[in-house]
């Protein structure tokens with residue numbers, strides 16, 4: 198098994214269509230609960246640029262919020278084009294070096310190969326020790342249709358390097374203002390990953406909580422592991438979207454295996470809500486939420502650009518974890534500065550593309566803006582292989 202192959206052996210019990218049909222009642226119940234909770238609307242800022250206090254309160258109460266209509270149609274079109282280009286340039290499988298057109302795949306010269314594959318409709322992490330063993334209960338793995346390929350792209354990394362529009366998105370002033378309100382003026386980046394849930398093929402992400410570092414910290418609280426945005430490039434439907442258990446970010450480390458057992462072994466956990474979105478909506482999800490997504494047995498594509506932020510004090514001095522745990526690094530001042538510089542460069546790249554939009558003022562780089570203007574030299578120094586410096590906790 199190579200680094201970017203995630204194999205699953207157990208025989209799939211249900212057909213794709215039967216799995217899709219079997220989710221219907223659960224989906225209806227989840228949508229009802231989501232409607233009761235609400236927690237969605239435009240991304241409103243106060244006059245001094247803070248995320249509106251009502252939204253902050255709603256986020257902290259339930260652990261998530263859906264910002265509607267943040268990214269306009271033209272920007273979504275550019276992001277789709279770049280994401281589809283990345284998909285087209287993926288190697289044909291985990292061990293391949295060329296894409297479907299026989300060209301050298303994107304990323305062969307990157308420090309980290311930017312693609313992860315799964316077998317269709319599989320749950321590559323559930324029930325394994327991968328990623329700190331944080332996905333303890335495997336989701337159902339339906340049998341794909343007969344014409345399914347052997348492997349599908351599941352995740353793509355490096356959006357700030359491989360997608361010009363992805364770098365610009367990373368400097369979005371309203372998203373950064375929200376990050377600043379949640380994680381403080383000295384907030385720092387986490388990582389980014391593009392979840393690709395191809396229609397009738399996309400893999401499952403077993404129920405999990407993201408954080409691995411601070412569960413036993415004496416100063417543990419509901420925000421210590423930060424949050425993730427997901428920018429939806431296509432509709433996130435009830436059949437393919439991310440699900441969360443509201444309020445679970447406040448309760449410490451969940452016994453997910455026990456929750457599934459107590460639910461008669463079914464992964465259809467009670468009290469969960471689907472984060473249904475249209476293209477251009479952005480979800481904000483606390484990384485301590487119990488969350489996951491089912492095998493995409495539906496007919497709808499989802500591509501979610503996922504990137505997160507932390508409080509600086511949650512990260513500084515911590516050991517590399519999760520996607521960067523193969524390195525023995527400690528997140529010292531230099532590492533935090535180097536990875537945070539991606540934000541400053543992204544702000545400048547965005548400002549060049551959208552000169553009429555107010556640029557976000559990122560406090561840790563106040564006075565250093567001229568040293569981090571977007572240029573070929575800065576791209577090589579700051580953006581190339583930036584994800585080897587991710588700040589995962």
Ligand SMILES: O=C(O)CCC(=O)C(=O)O
Pocket residue numbers: 392402407425438439488489490501503
């Ligand atoms: O979008 C998905 O399906 C999974 C996302 C997720 O698990 C995460 O962001 O941690």
